[in-house]
């Protein structure tokens with residue numbers, strides 16, 4: 263399921279970002295030409311202290327998003343500089359920019375400019391399911407599609423056990439039922455669009471239709487080197503519990519607008 267066939271082919275171009283996690287810009291020749299991506303990894307010490315199983319969180323969120331027909335950045339397990347991490351592949355589309363960089367007039371009415379605005383609603387519900395605390399405007403990439411805009415999603419490190427570790431709250435604490443509270447301080451790009459419950463209903467139902475066996479197979483696609491058995495079991499419990507509670511979580515968020 264995870265494409266590791268060409269892992270190791272990536273060449274470092276430069277450091278893209280420093281900070282508590284380093285992100286390296288990388289490239290390789292793919293079957294359809296040059297590909298550019300962004301490599302990140304966390305040391306065992308950083309995982310234990312701040313961020314949990316980063317690589318697994320990225321892979322699991324990515325695979326679940328794909329199952330829900332969300333536009334996820336292509337994300338691969340990769341070895342770069344002897345580190346096992348993930349590469350998030352850059353879309354070759356024209357006019358690539360972050361949601362945060364969109365002109366304010368466009369951002370406010372972005373639904374009118376997108377090829378498929380319902381995917382924004384689906385993204386919001388998906389983020390609620392996986393406890394993503396960081397859907398900031400820097401983690402939605404927008405590009406031109408004809409005379410409209412399309413988007414894809416990056417950076418799911420602060421979801422699942424990453425969010426749990428970072429916020430230092432037990433995975434099943436009531437804290438996680440209040441989206442507005444746990445995203446406070448993270449500048450969520452989509453929260454201001456969550457004003458009515460009805461548009462979210464079909465997306466909630468779609469997530470609730472995912473069979474436990476399908477969720478389990480996504481978890482099982484993560485190699486044990488990036489996800490311990492105990493973290494795998496916790497992630498599964500988290501996903502199954504929030505799948506059940508999703509309608510209530512979204513309804514509460516909308517009521518508190």
Ligand SMILES: Nc1ncnc2c1ncn2[C@@H]1O[C@H](COP(=O)(O)OP(=O)(O)OP(=O)(O)O)[C@@H](O)[C@H]1O
Pocket residue numbers: 278279283285300302335336350351352353400401403416417418419
């Ligand atoms: N698929 C992609 N397409 C375009 N740019 C990307 C992609 N993946 C990562 N990037 C770039 O790399 C940056 C860092 O990646 P990412 O957001 O995953 O890491 P991060 O450590 O959480 O960074 P930040 O703290 O800035 O959110 C992004 O802000 C973006 O500029």
Ligand SMILES: [Mg+2]
Pocket residue numbers: 400401417
């Ligand atoms: Mg980011």
